Amino acid sequence: MSDLLVADFQKRFQGVPPIHAELSLPCNSFGITVLFGPSGCGKSTVLRCLAGLERPESGRILFADQPWLDTQRGICLRPQQRDIGFCFQQDALFPHLNVRKNVGFGVTSSMPERREVVDRALEQFALADVGDRLPHQLSGGQQQRVALARALVRRPRLLLLDEPLSALDANLRDRLRPALRRMLAGFGIPVVMVTHDRVEAMSLADEIVVMRGGRIEQRGSVDEVFTRPRDRTVAQIVGIETIETGVIRELANGIATVEVHGVCLQAVSPRESTRMVHVCIKGEDVTLQRGRDGSGESAGAVSSRNRLSGTVTAVTPEGPLVRVALDCGIRLTSLVTRPACEELALQVGDPVTAWIKASAIHLIPLPDSSVD
Ligand SMILES: Nc1ncnc2c1ncn2[C@@H]1O[C@H](COP(=O)(O)OP(=O)(O)OP(=O)(O)O)[C@@H](O)[C@H]1O
Numbered sequence: 001m002s003d004l005l006v007a008d009f010q011k012r013f014q015g016v017p018p019i020h021a022e023l024s025l026p027c028n029s030f031g032i033t034v035l036f037g038p039s040g041c042g043k044s045t046v047l048r049c050l051a052g053l054e055r056p057e058s059g060r061i062l063f064a065d066q067p068w069l070d071t072q073r074g075i076c077l078r079p080q081q082r083d084i085g086f087c088f089q090q091d092a093l094f095p096h097l098n099v100r101k102n103v104g105f106g107v108t109s110s111m112p113e114r115r116e117v118v119d120r121a122l123e124q125f126a127l128a129d130v131g132d133r134l135p136h137q138l139s140g141g142q143q144q145r146v147a148l149a150r151a152l153v154r155r156p157r158l159l160l161l162d163e164p165l166s167a168l169d170a171n172l173r174d175r176l177r178p179a180l181r182r183m184l185a186g187f188g189i190p191v192v193m194v195t196h197d198r199v200e201a202m203s204l205a206d207e208i209v210v211m212r213g214g215r216i217e218q219r220g221s222v223d224e225v226f227t228r229p230r231d232r233t234v235a236q237i238v239g240i241e242t243i244e245t246g247v248i249r250e251l252a253n254g255i256a257t258v259e260v261h262g263v264c265l266q267a268v269s270p271r272e273s274t275r276m277v278h279v280c281i282k283g284e285d286v287t288l289q290r291g292r293d294g295s296g297e298s299a300g301a302v303s304s305r306n307r308l309s310g311t312v313t314a315v316t317p318e319g320p321l322v323r324v325a326l327d328c329g330i331r332l333t334s335l336v337t338r339p340a341c342e343e344l345a346l347q348v349g350d351p352v353t354a355w356i357k358a359s360a361i362h363l364i365p366l367p368d369s370s371v372d
Pocket of ligand 1: 013014016037038039040041042043044045046196
């Protein structure tokens with residue numbers, strides 16, 4: 001018997017490109033697959049088709065060999081026949097039912113151990129102390145946990161989550177994220193989750209599926225997708241801060257010297273033989289030092305191949321990080337922690353040295369017809 005969920009289907013809506021999903025993931029163990037991409041790319045539609053809330057025009061969904069959808073054979077199981085738990089943005093809690101009753105709502109009365117099951121779920125989601133409260137007496141994080149507990153209490157075989165943390169404020173989201181992964185892991189079932197939040201995708205996913213315009217552009221581990229995007233489109237979708245076009249001037253000992261706007265960078269050579277490349281540099285890989293001489297003793301400085309002198313052009317706080325824009329002959333962005341930024345006392349116009357390891361610069365080959 002297969003232990004995979006295999007989906008390959010197309011869903012059409014008038015006026016938008018067809019939404020085509022091609023997925024395969026283990027169905028008997030815990031793992032979070034994140035559908036990631038810009039608004040309107042089709043993430044929620046894929047989730048709703050998996051849930052059985054939308055009916056694709058063509059294709060198949062097999063869960064451990066059981067057909068949930070097979071348009072050629074006229075099969076399309078109803079949501080309740082698929083044995084899934086879902087938690088969608090619009091699913092509100094029942095306002096007149098307390099936490100215990102909300103959680104227990106999904107448990108059929110034929111389940112003899114009903115009370116026990118609900119008690120265990122309240123325990124697992126740290127809700128035991130608020131079991132008698134009504135939803136409006138709960139914090140946002142508690143409400144979110146009740147919704148999750150309700151989705152999981154019937155022991156579904158698959159959990160579908162649509163933007164599970166989006167209704168929460170940034171602080172609470174930061175605190176709940178690691179807990180969410182821990183709690184979900186305890187259930188040992190696969191999770192397919194939609195988000196357009198990069199931090200959420202990076203911190204929760206085992207596998208990322210990047211979508212755009214109804215199509216899957218790339219899928220892989222967090223590291224593969226966020227560090228080595230397949231092409232410029234994926235690099236843009238995953239929010240890589242610096243994407244420039246460059247020309248490889250030299251290849252030696254596995255290191256490529258790439259020229260970008262007259263500035264030479266050293267990067268690990270691409271596998272393909274090419275001259276033109278997109279040069280991708282993530283903000284967290286750009287280390288900063290005050291002043292232009294770069295003579296400090298920081299660890300980044302010792303092992304980094306690229307040392308660029310420049311000037312700070314903008315300093316923008318972003319939650320626990322600060323986004324520092326630089327002009328180093330090429331435009332760069334560095335993401336530094338708030339304490340690090342305070343220590344460096346960076347202000348617009350300040351001279352800085354930026355350090356980047358060769359291994360942190362990802363080169364995406366371009367067709368050589370674009371050589372000048
Ligand atoms: N019931 C529907 N009828 C017509 N068009 C729809 C319907 N549902 C979705 N669409 C369209 O299909 C496209 C994909 O929508 P979907 O909600 O799947 O995107 P999404 O990636 O989840 O977006 P968001 O992140 O904004 O929620 C959009 O262009 C949307 O307008």
